[in-house]
Amino acid sequence: MPPISTTSHASAPxxxxxxxxxxxxxxxxALAVSLSTLRITTTIQTSSTSTSNPTATVILPDVCSVVTSLPLTFTCPLSSLPPPSPTKSNPHNLPTPPAFLPPLFLEALTALVSKTHKDPDDISPFLPFLTLIAYLHKSKSPQSSISVTITSAALPVGSGLGSSAAACVSCSAALLKLLVPLSTPALPHKKLINEWSYLAECIVHGTPSGIDNSVSTYGGACSFVKSDNPGDKPNMFFINIKKPLDIVITNTQVPKSTRKLVKMVGEKKQNHPNVINPVMTSMGEVCKSFVELIKKEKVDFDVVNELFTLSHSLLRVLGVSHPALELVLTTTNKYGVASKLTGAGGGGCAITLLGATDNSWGLDEATRTAVHNKLSGLRWNWTRFKTFRTVCGGEGVTWGDGESASATTKNGYRNWYGATIITGAITGFGVMATLAFLKAKK
Ligand SMILES: Nc1ncnc2c1ncn2[C@@H]1O[C@H](COP(=O)(O)OP(=O)(O)O)[C@@H](O)[C@H]1O
Ligand SMILES: C[C@@](O)(CCOP(=O)(O)O)CC(=O)O
Incomplete structure (x- = not known):
């Protein structure tokens, strides 16, 4: 019997x-926005034959082995993946994730990967994706081989722009796509994608807040408060930013570990609660003031700059800045504009808010270009900073390779509550042609 093959793609920002x-x-x-033009894509291929032993393969072209410097790959018999704990089904008969992963499951998975990969840094990148395969594929199709490839087109790995969440969201989405005969994920599917990717993110980071996977799943601008009770849903709402925001992201290319930084801040809070608790409360207040500000038609740019400066100063107190990030701040301050670190800090990226994309508030266009050029020329330890000027927001997870989601944001701006401002019929035609092409390719 010839093999029966299926392909599934999903992409997340x-x-x-x-x-x-x-x-x-x-x-x-906290307030986060999707970066719809910087996406990670998961491609899945499955194939079933009645004779051969099914396998599970994970290919990570963007994550290199610390031992060989080659991209990480792993293959094992599908049956050797540890058995997942029982899951419940949602009303659409799709599996819902367990509240937590049994430690024995992760131990068995680690032991399995360690048969071929000796360094812990070469083992851990596989664990979230193998977990998702065990829960979402093996339990449904134990006779079918599966190959999962995770690729980032432009989203840098480990720089504070949510690459781990985007990888987990796109992988969860591509696996769920195999179980759903639809071309676009509906809201209940997005909810599930978000829940599975949070479970996978916990493997990468330990105790993530959940903001990264939520904004990568739903797109747009998300105001987020984690629940005090572990396991309870966060309080999350999407914000209608009145005018799209024009930002420059500067990647200092200084490596950092979110897991270590989050742990360090947690310990500081535990050791000095009377100092750190008020700092964190102030950070929340800065965020609340900013959310109120950007809902307005005309934003006071001086207040934006004050809030960004306050936020970065408070992050400094937590100990998560870095001299390379401070260089970004002093550089943009000379142009009268504030910057702050974004993500876990300790290196990674800084953001500079230039103003509204329609120039109704913020810097004038010439100064925006000058700031961007200046930042592009900076270096830390002889490594040149990488910069992206982009619009905040845009499409979240999609089934497909994400080309049209990225194109929509590049060519116009899609506000997340249906008010769509697309720059002209040429773009519309381009997107339609892309969709038609992708459909024909299927
Ligand atoms: N393209 C990718 N493919 C596979 N794993 C990835 C990819 N991008 C990120 N990851 C995982 O996420 C980790 C980085 O997470 P983190 O430090 O939080 O960075 P970021 O701030 O970009 O989310 C990587 O070490 C890797 O395990
Ligand atoms: C530091 C934190 O607030 C954001 C981390 O973002 P990133 O992994 O650096 O992209 C952690 C979290 O929210 O889980």
Missing amino acids: GKCILLGEHSVVHGHP
Whole structure:
């Protein structure tokens, strides 16, 4: 019998935390936006034959082995993946994730990967994706081989722009796509994608707030407060930013570990609660003031700059800045504009808010270009900074390779509550042609 093959694609965007990183882990409000042009795509191929032993393969072209410097790949018999704990089904008969992963499951998975990969840093990148395969594929199709490839077109790995969440969201989405005969994920599917990707993110980070996977799943601008009770749903609402925001992201290319930084801040909070709790409360207040500000038609740019400066100063107190990030701040301050770190800090990226994309508030266009050029020329330890000028928001997770989601944001701006401002019929025609092409390709 010839093999029966299926292919599934999904793509998910990175994110940028405008305000409230770290304090969000401890229950204070934060605001994040999707970065729809910076996406990670998961491609899945399955094939079933009645004769051969099915296998599970994970290919990570963007994550290199610390031992060989080659991209990480892993293959094992599908049957050797540890048995997942029982899951419940939602009303659409799709599996819902368990409240937590049994430690024995993760131990068995780690032991399995360690048969071929000796360094712990080469083992951990596979664990979230193998977990998702065990829960969402093996339990449904134990006779079918599966190959999962995770690729990032432009989203840098480990720089504070949510690559781990985008990878988990796109992988969860591509696996769920195999179980759903639809071309676009509806709201209940997005809810499930978000829940499964949070479970996978917990494997990468330990105690993530959940803001990264939420904004990568739903897109747009998300105000987020984690629940005090572990396991309870976060308080999350999407914000209608009146005027799309024009930002420059500067990647200092200094490596950092979110897991270590979050742990360090948690310990600081535990050791000095009377000092750190008020700092975090202030960070939440800065975020709340900013949310009120950007809902307005005309934003006071001086207040934006004050809030960004306050937020970064508070993050400094938590100990998560870095001299390379400080260089970004002093550089943009000379142009009268504030910057702040985004994500976990300790290196990674800084953001500079230039104003509204229609120039109704913020810097004038010439100064925006000058700031961007200046940042592009900076270096830290001889490594040149990488910059992206982009519009905040746009499409979240999609089934397909994400080309049209990215194109929509590049060519116009899609506000997340249906008010769509697309730059002209040429773009519309381009998107339709892309969709028609993709459909024909299927
Ligand atoms: N393209 C990718 N493919 C596979 N795993 C990825 C990819 N991008 C990120 N990851 C995972 O996420 C980790 C980085 O997470 P983190 O430090 O939080 O960075 P970020 O701030 O970009 O989310 C990587 O070490 C890897 O395990
Ligand atoms: C520091 C934190 O607030 C954001 C981390 O973002 P990133 O992993 O650096 O992209 C942690 C979290 O929210 O889980």
